[in-house]
Amino acid sequence: MQIPYRKPGKFSQTKLDPFLTKDKFDELKYKLEKLKNISRPRAAEEVKRLAELGDFSENVEYQMAKGRLRGINEKILILENQLRQAVIIEPQSKNGAVQIGSTVTVTNGGKEKTYQILGSSETNPGKDIISHNSPLGAALIGHKVGEKIKIKLADKKEVEYKIIEIK
Known part of the structure; x- marks a missing residue:
């Protein structure tokens, strides 16, 4: 089953702060990989299995599985967007002034x-x-x-x- 790629809409997301520590960046990257490689394939397989039961109009499990898959895809898009815009906080500079990361x-x-x-x-x-x-x-x-x-x-x-x- 192919998952459609949708760009985040103009009003669909709140503006995320791009400043992240390297640890937080790595944590988000790990979450993204887990969603892409474990959660989404499982959810897609579940949708496929339930679709084979037929009659979509009264198949509540199918509708719920589709909703879970849409939710996972939304999380993936948000994380990809956040990682793409991320600005890694560098260690403190020597100018002595307070900065992000201080x-x-x-x-x-x-x-x-x-x-x-x-x-x-x-x-x-x-x-x-x-x-x-x-x-x-x-x-x-x-x-x-x-x-x-x-x-x-x-x-x-x-x-x-x-x-x-x-x-």
């Missing part, structure tokens, strides 16, 4: 906190991994050790951070 230690009101700044698809606030698009991440980008930054919160309150260390 681990930054800041103080706020005497409390010290360390954040890693990555792309939006890898954020995990519970592990102090923030996006370069987040208010704090965006404010830190381009600044150096010793500099202070101010961020306006939703309630109009301003919070000041001082950069202590950049790795």
Whole structure:
């Protein structure tokens, strides 16, 4: 059974952040290969088997299998698109400024906190991994050790951070 190739439509996908670590890129590549080589062939075989039972109009299992196959194909297209547009985050440069991929230690009101700044698809606030698009991440980008930054919160309150260390 041949699977039709459809390009992602103009409005079918949300804009993905292209910035990925090498580990995340490899993880997505592995998922794509697994979908293409294991999941899709299994789903296509299931559709073929159920199609041989005849009468598509009342064959609920066939309809569900076709839906699963469409879902797998959609995931494949999304992953291919994401990998094609990916920008691998390179190790920290020597200019000393915060950039995507940096681990930054800041103080706020005497409390010290360390954040890693990555792309939006890898954020995990519970592990102090923030996006370069987040208010704090965006404010830190381009600044150096010793500099202070101010961020306006939703309630109009301003919070000041001082950069202590950049790795």
